[in-house]
Amino acid sequence: MTITALRGTYDILPPQSYIWEKAESQARKMFALYGYSELRTPIIEQTQLFSRSIGENTDIVSKEMYTFADRKGRSITMRPEATAPVVRAYIEHKLYKDQSLCKFYYIGPMFRYERPQAGRNRQFYQLGTEILGTEHPYHDAESISLAVSYFKSLGIDNIVVKINSVGDAESKQKYNSILKNFFAGSLDTMCPDCNTRFEKNTLRMLDCKVPACKEIIKNAPPLNENLNDASKTHFESVLALLDKMKIAYEIEPRLVRGLDYYTNTIFEITHSHLGSQDALGGGGRYNNLIAEMGGPQTGAVGFAVGIDRLVIVLEKMTANNSTITAGSDLDLYILNLDNALFTDHAELLHSLRQHDIRADICTEQKSFKAQMRSANKANARFVLIQGQNERDNNIFKLKDMINGTEEDIKTINNNVDIDKLVERIRQS
Ligand code: AMP
Numbered sequence: 001m002t003i004t005a006l007r008g009t010y011d012i013l014p015p016q017s018y019i020w021e022k023a024e025s026q027a028r029k030m031f032a033l034y035g036y037s038e039l040r041t042p043i044i045e046q047t048q049l050f051s052r053s054i055g056e057n058t059d060i061v062s063k064e065m066y067t068f069a070d071r072k073g074r075s076i077t078m079r080p081e082a083t084a085p086v087v088r089a090y091i092e093h094k095l096y097k098d099q100s101l102c103k104f105y106y107i108g109p110m111f112r113y114e115r116p117q118a119g120r121n122r123q124f125y126q127l128g129t130e131i132l133g134t135e136h137p138y139h140d141a142e143s144i145s146l147a148v149s150y151f152k153s154l155g156i157d158n159i160v161v162k163i164n165s166v167g168d169a170e171s172k173q174k175y176n177s178i179l180k181n182f183f184a185g186s187l188d189t190m191c192p193d194c195n196t197r198f199e200k201n202t203l204r205m206l207d208c209k210v211p212a213c214k215e216i217i218k219n220a221p222p223l224n225e226n227l228n229d230a231s232k233t234h235f236e237s238v239l240a241l242l243d244k245m246k247i248a249y250e251i252e253p254r255l256v257r258g259l260d261y262y263t264n265t266i267f268e269i270t271h272s273h274l275g276s277q278d279a280l281g282g283g284g285r286y287n288n289l290i291a292e293m294g295g296p297q298t299g300a301v302g303f304a305v306g307i308d309r310l311v312i313v314l315e316k317m318t319a320n321n322s323t324i325t326a327g328s329d330l331d332l333y334i335l336n337l338d339n340a341l342f343t344d345h346a347e348l349l350h351s352l353r354q355h356d357i358r359a360d361i362c363t364e365q366k367s368f369k370a371q372m373r374s375a376n377k378a379n380a381r382f383v384l385i386q387g388q389n390e391r392d393n394n395i396f397k398l399k400d401m402i403n404g405t406e407e408d409i410k411t412i413n414n415n416v417d418i419d420k421l422v423e424r425i426r427q428s
Contacts, residue, residue: 008114008122019314022305023154024107027127030150031105034142037131039104041085043111047075053084053289055260057200060221064112066122078111081259083286083302084293086130091295095132102132107307119277119309128304130284132290135299137234138283140265141241143303147269147281148247150305156271156313159280161248163239163267164255166203167231169288172263175226176202186216206256222253231264238265257282261289265301273313280313281305329358333380333426335371336362337387347385348416355422375401382425384409398424 005011012020031038051061066078079085086104089095095102107127114120129140129146144161153160166172179202187195191210195272206217224235242249249267255265266284274280283303291297332352334345345361352359360378363372375383385397394414396409409421 003167006122010118010121010419011408016311016315019311019318020307021271023310023314024127026154027105027107027150027305031129032145033148034103034129036103036105039086039089039106039130040108041079041082041089041106043078043109044076045079045085047077047100048121049084049088049293050077050080053087053259053261053293054081055201057197058204058258058260060258064114066111066113080110080112082106082108082110082126082128082172082304083130083259083261083289086302087132087290087293087295087300090132091290091293096296096298100133103129104132105129105154107215117276117277117307119312120335121308125307126304127307128281128302130300130302131339132300133298134301135264135287137237138241139301140234140238141245141247143283143301144249145245145247146243147283147303147305151280151310154310154314156310158272160250160270160272161240161267162252162255162270163249164252165227165231165235165238165264166256166262166266166284167223167227171227171231172185172203174228175223178221178226179203179205182220183216190216203256204258206254207258217254220254223256224251234264257284261286261292263287267303271309271313273316273370277309279306280309330360330378330380331357332359332382332384333378334359334361334384335368335375335386336365337368337371337385338391339365341386341388341391344414345384348418349382351418352422356420357422357425359425381428400428402428 035044047065047067050065054061057064057097060080065080068076070076086106090102105128109123109125111123113122116122129143131143139346144163148159148161167175180198183190183198183202183205190213191208192206194205194210194213201418206220208214208217227235239249255266255268256270262284264285264287266282268282269280270278271280272278273341283301285299285301290300314358334349336342336345349359349361362374372383380401383399383401385399391414394411395407398409399406409416409424
């Protein structure tokens with residue numbers, strides 16, 4: 001019996017892995033540009049961290065977590081998202097003591113037991129940011145502008161920023177009762193999930209995808225029209241800043257997100273190439289979570305991008321000749337034409353690499369033609385050739401794989417002048 005990867009998990013093989021690498025390195029570049037530092041948290045955490053922060057009645061906590069008892073019977077969960085772990089670390093290390101404002105980013109795998117489909121996996125990857133210690137609307141706008149600039153820097157157009165405000169705790173509570181009144185008369189015609197949510201998490205009813213429910217939901221009172229003054233002012237300030245930055249957005253008055261901790265601004269960024277799982281990323285503000293988890297009363301805002309989905313978009317672009325090309329190129333490939341010379345060639349390879357030349361060597365003993373094919377496959381710019389014949393003549397042959405020309409590289413007592421060879425390779 002052969003063993004395969006678990007359902008909802010997958011291997012990322014080259015050349016696809018080059019696209020992942022590009023997406024992640026570009027993210028690190030953008031995060032540095034905006035002044036964020038990396039924070040790495042463990043994959044496993046105490047289950048309570050997620051049940052308390054994300055909310056007991058959310059889909060994630062009630063049915064999607066990878067939770068198990070460890071050998072001492074403690075309940076452990078593999079992180080389904082990174083905001084709660086970042087907040088835990090912020091409180092545990094009292095990071096608020098040194099700096100009133102902390103800006104972090106993270107990149108890594110998350111785990112949710114969902115029904116796998118295109119763009120939805122059980123182990124998936126997110127990159128994201130959190131700004132902790134702020135209630136300023138600028139930071140909501142910065143989070144959105146960073147996400148949008150990141151997508152643009154990868155050449156991704158066709159994104160839509162959908163934005164809404166769920167308001168502060170007071171507004172949320174008031175809206176909840178407005179919503180309960182609105183749905184109370186229609187429960188008979190709504191799905192069982194909506195009926196459960198009516199009792200436990202009314203706001204989430206707005207997110208139901210069942211057609212009969214959607215018909216009712218489209219007439220639900222809009223969230224953003226039921227905010228108190230402070231929440232309304234905050235939302236308007238965020239929108240004004242986005243306008244100044246010329247970031248296009250659509251206000252979606254019934255947009256909600258799957259996690260309970262959000263207050264005020266929430267947003268989602270979608271892409272037209274993604275089909276039914278069209279959210280590339282999302283985020284929002286969470287002004288009460290830090291205090292609820294035992295930290296100071298201070299606000300925060302963040303977003304997460306799904307890298308799996310981002311790669312789906314980038315792959316489609318690559319197929320359409322985008323600027324992202326896959327491939328790890330070599331400067332030089334050394335052929336293996338005579339076993340007796342191999343150790344000398346391996347020594348040369350080692351010094352070339354120490355000189356930052358991307359190089360490799362053929363270890364197989366196969367025909368010249370087959371070795372040249374390997375050089376081509378490795379996308380080598382040059383090939384270095386030395387059989388016994390060349391050795392007797394005190395030379396290597398350097399073949400330029402682009403224009404096909406060959407030149408002699410002289411050796412003295414079988415040694416190449418490494419600086420000269422490096423310079424020659426760098427010239428092209
Ligand atoms: P969330 O943490 O639910 O706000 O999700 C943020 C982003 O992560 C989404 O917009 C998706 O791009 C991505 N994402 C969430 N769940 C999954 C999943 N199961 N598989 C792949 N990507 C996901």
